[in-house]
Amino acid sequence: MDTLKKGQYAEIMTEYAEHIYRASVSETKRNYMFKSPEGTMREVDICTTLTSGERIAFEVRDRHSTQGIDWIDQVIGKYYDSDFKYVWICTFDGCKLSKDAIKKLEYHHIGWRDFQLLNEFAMEENPIIMISGIELLKDEIVVRIGNEVYQDVRFQMTEDSDKESYIDIAIGICTSIIQSNFHQFDEINIFTYTHEQNLNGIKHNFDDERKQKYRRLKTSPYANDEVNRLVIEIEIPLKHTIFVDYFDEKYIVNNNQNEEILLSTNDKSIFITNDTLIINFGYICDLMETGIIDSNFLINLQTIPEEYRNNLNKVKFVDVSGKGNCIPMKMYGINY
Numbered sequence: 001m002d003t004l005k006k007g008q009y010a011e012i013m014t015e016y017a018e019h020i021y022r023a024s025v026s027e028t029k030r031n032y033m034f035k036s037p038e039g040t041m042r043e044v045d046i047c048t049t050l051t052s053g054e055r056i057a058f059e060v061r062d063r064h065s066t067q068g069i070d071w072i073d074q075v076i077g078k079y080y081d082s083d084f085k086y087v088w089i090c091t092f093d094g095c096k097l098s099k100d101a102i103k104k105l106e107y108h109h110i111g112w113r114d115f116q117l118l119n120e121f122a123m124e125e126n127p128i129i130m131i132s133g134i135e136l137l138k139d140e141i142v143v144r145i146g147n148e149v150y151q152d153v154r155f156q157m158t159e160d161s162d163k164e165s166y167i168d169i170a171i172g173i174c175t176s177i178i179q180s181n182f183h184q185f186d187e188i189n190i191f192t193y194t195h196e197q198n199l200n201g202i203k204h205n206f207d208d209e210r211k212q213k214y215r216r217l218k219t220s221p222y223a224n225d226e227v228n229r230l231v232i233e234i235e236i237p238l239k240h241t242i243f244v245d246y247f248d249e250k251y252i253v254n255n256n257q258n259e260e261i262l263l264s265t266n267d268k269s270i271f272i273t274n275d276t277l278i279i280n281f282g283y284i285c286d287l288m289e290t291g292i293i294d295s296n297f298l299i300n301l302q303t304i305p306e307e308y309r310n311n312l313n314k315v316k317f318v319d320v321s322g323k324g325n326c327i328p329m330k331m332y333g334i335n336y
Helices: 010-024 069-079 099-107 166-180 208-213 281-288
Strands: 025-035 041-050 055-061 086-092 111-117 129-136 142-145 148-150 190-198 229-245 247-254 259-265 270-272 276-280 314-318
Touching (some): 010 041, 010 055, 069 086, 099 229, 129 166, 166 190, 166 229
Parallel strands (some): 055 086, 086 111, 111 229, 276 314
Antiparallel strands (some): 129 229, 142 148, 142 229, 190 229, 259 270
8 A cells, every 4th residue: 555655545545435425524534544344553554533422434445456355354354343433445557356355344333435636647635526426347247146146137028929028128117216315325326136936837948847946935924835946146346447537738718819728637527718617428427338426526626726716707608519418406515
């Protein structure tokens, strides 16, 4: 974690900690030392203390490789029996987690965020925009029936109809639920969809021996009948990503009459002219192609250089990508 200790990601993590817990934050420190239950001193990359006195830990990794279950075991061991309310792990710079690592995070209720830095400019400055997204890792989906794992389970409504996929159904339901309840998934790394299918009267390729494994006993005050049901369980790993953008370009625009300044973020999410803040909603549309995007996000005006910020008196919305399917519904000014 040399890069964190040099401050490369410290400002981003401080900003994100306060983005999650907002008014509940008392202070945020990096390279925080705490005493473990066995009496040894341990270091936390970022520690946020809430106004309630509870502490939140953030562990950061930026290696160019897939991190497996060993790193998660280290994190679990560090915080075992500690008094931290919650632990987050945060990956940067293309660092990925294995399927088993994600499952272990979910089991131990550890949060995960992957940060996509859109440029290398001003790494020690706060980003002007920070947007949360959730990607469904479709290549990592697991389908289980009993103890057996399947690639998919398909069905037909009629002999002539196309085969439909339970994975596609699960993805659609998962997407809809997350879109409507985005922040309820802040600490969830796996979405599980369960479907019970009665096989009576249905043609299928589950033979009697395999079918016997998946029978359930139906019990009620009136019946105790054995029924043929398949319980299909589909696990969809979720990747939580934070998109951040910084100012890194400045242009002088001359139209032979007036000279204008144009500031731009690297990924063209925000522009500043002499007196106008320009928000590119095409940027949001582009992010939507990567997954599910939080419909609420903050623009940190304090990151605009003061000489330009003081002259702003207008806000303008544009759609650089031309996709035209994003419009703002509400805007709020927030003072810190």
